[in-house]
Amino acid sequence: MFTSEPVVVIQSAFIYQNERIVLNDVNFSINKGEFVFLIGRTGSGKSSLLKTLYADLWLQQGKAKVAGFTIETMKAAERPFLRRKIGVVFQDFQLFMDRNVQENLMWVLEATGWTDSARMKARVAEVLMQVGMSTSRDKMPHQLSGGEQQRVVIARALLNEPQILFADEPTGNLDPEVSGQIIELFHEINKAGTAILMATHDFDMIRKFPARILKCENGYVKEQPQV
Template sequence: MVTLRNVGLRYGSGPEVLRGLDLDLAPGSFHFLTGRSGAGKSSLLSLLHLSQRPSRGLMAMFGKDVNEVPRRQVPAMRRRVGVVFQDFRLLDHLSAAENVALPLRLAGRLPAADIRNYVAEMMAWVGLTDKTDARPPTLSGGEKQRVAIARAVIGGPRLLLADEPTGNVDREMGERLMTLFVKLNGLGTTVLIATHDPALPTRFAYPVLRLEDGRLDADQPAAAPA
């Protein structure tokens, strides 16, 4: 699914924020990504979302060398990736349901009635049935987080990237969202979750990747769930 070999990333003429990364994410794998604030987690997710291209090294996704993909083909590749950003990136002029429906509408493969049904099911799963018509500025941080997660997973992406997906919700909702990610992974989606919460990986038996000063440690086994 994803291969990085000696990848570096810098912004403009600044120093490298990611250095010498080697990484393999197999299809259907599930990893946590940890590290202190400023270690480069968001930069790595930005690379994998194709918002940035590596400054050096090999980066391949879906069997293609990213540096050789024409820019006009990048949006189509990006539609295979579901992403939950820390700042949500919801469209304020659309309702919560309309934000969630965006990936399905952009794909253009489903009739409107099916999209409405899928969106209703997803809004119910994240506990926001009563917020269907609400606009993002009227939502709390936790509600925005859940809308962003619903939007990221509704299209059944091949790769799901989530930056602190449980950071703005309570423990009960966090567990519910993690159950959603696990179910999506069981359907074949590759999942990478960045988190500052040291307790989160210990509750799920998935390997942990650790970033430290822009460098990536080898996979570490997570502690068995209690």
């Protein structure tokens, strides 16, 4: 059933890193298909906020709903079901270095409940084509450049047709030219209907691809005017 409900809603939330509050009284929502930048200095709480939204950090205080899942009451056994509805793109890739590209992606499908081998291989081929990596299926991660590895990571995040991608400094380890290509890829994915919340400190990118901006500053998250 189609619903116009936002894909992310967070209300009166306090974000903790260990025992320390890093963000106070966080309130915002993200609609389906929206592109949002999350900016702020290193240590301002961007990563902790993202980790809370994809249920890697426990939401101790406040409410959040992501892709229809209630985060503050989520049990560990429910996390895999949330992960089928969202995608996460990390700065440091987190690929299995002892498996080729296809095996890395097949592992994710197995972990999220896929069982039909032919369908799984077809889905892997689809997402690799989507990110421009269809000829690299049999390569090992060490045979790929940083930009190519990040494309594989994005393909991995797209496997289950997520409602939203959470991207944590996805161009942080890439040179400017490759960064631009990766951001263009995110915009293509967004145009196809996937919402994106991207943490970044790359202001050139924000100027080139204007979108809604949330800023973590002095322990709060505030809406910012577009650059």
